Amino acid sequence: MSQTEEPVAVVALEISPRTKPSNYPEPFASRMAGREKRPLADFFGLSNFGVNLTRLIPGAGSALRHAHATQDEFLYILEGHPVLVTDQGETALAPGMCSGFKAGTGNGHQLVNRTNSNVLYLEIGDRSAGDSVSYPDDDLKAIFGSEGKWQFMHKDGTPY
């Protein structure tokens, strides 16, 4: 075993948060203030899916409301009481509740923390190729480019 080997297991909250708060262009990136993501699965070198431990302070949201074309997504609430916004309206969540978002449905989802306490949850998504993301409430769409980066554009295709 090498001297630099990673630990077998860690306290999730001790993994460093992402330093870049959002990939969105403005004015959307600023809306993500108050969201902090810890990339747990990346820490262990996993590449087939991501697991983030994400904290939302009061007033913060998980993302713009969005839907993936090829990547499934799943949420499990650990602490706090966010609202889940989808095409079905608003659903009140609580610790121990979960939700899943199958790729390709076009039904956008978003968590919003309207309480005075933090929300802590696990978000899981796979890395299926050819993904794109639609944003039903915003003039934005995203395509995962061949160079391995998200490309954001207006709904008419013009770049930000």
Place this chain on the structure above:
Amino acid sequence: MSQTEEPVAVVALEISPRTKPSNYPEPFASRMAGREKRPLADFFGLSNFGVNLTRLIPGAGSALRHAHATQDEFLYILEGHPVLVTDQGETALAPGMCSGFKAGTGNGHQLVNRTNSNVLYLEIGDRSAGDSVSYPDDDLKAIFGSEGKWQFMHKDGTPY
């Protein structure tokens, strides 16, 4: 929207557990008594990865110690204090701790509940094709067959 639409979100512990406790052949299946898995992501129709909410009663184990060839795996402890067994030895876990197991390393892992209280955790694994599983401590290997089922055999290839 159809009348039979699934709920947007659910209490994870209210999802029904799997009725078949293990796919292992005997004598290994009986060792999995005391393990109960709730397939959370399947409930929402996700197909790119699985998320199980798994409970281990005192004395139970998560699985035989095993390693996947192509599928990554990740664990997050919600309740209780299991021991994680790997090639590095034994690691004591606690709620809020996590571990990840990259595909292809051959380093087998297993959770064991040696306490007098239940253990509850989330286990996540993807569905990458061509997977096989090695079991360093047992005369067993598994290959995911072309017909979509796990095939179990002795290490020398003879069937169980």
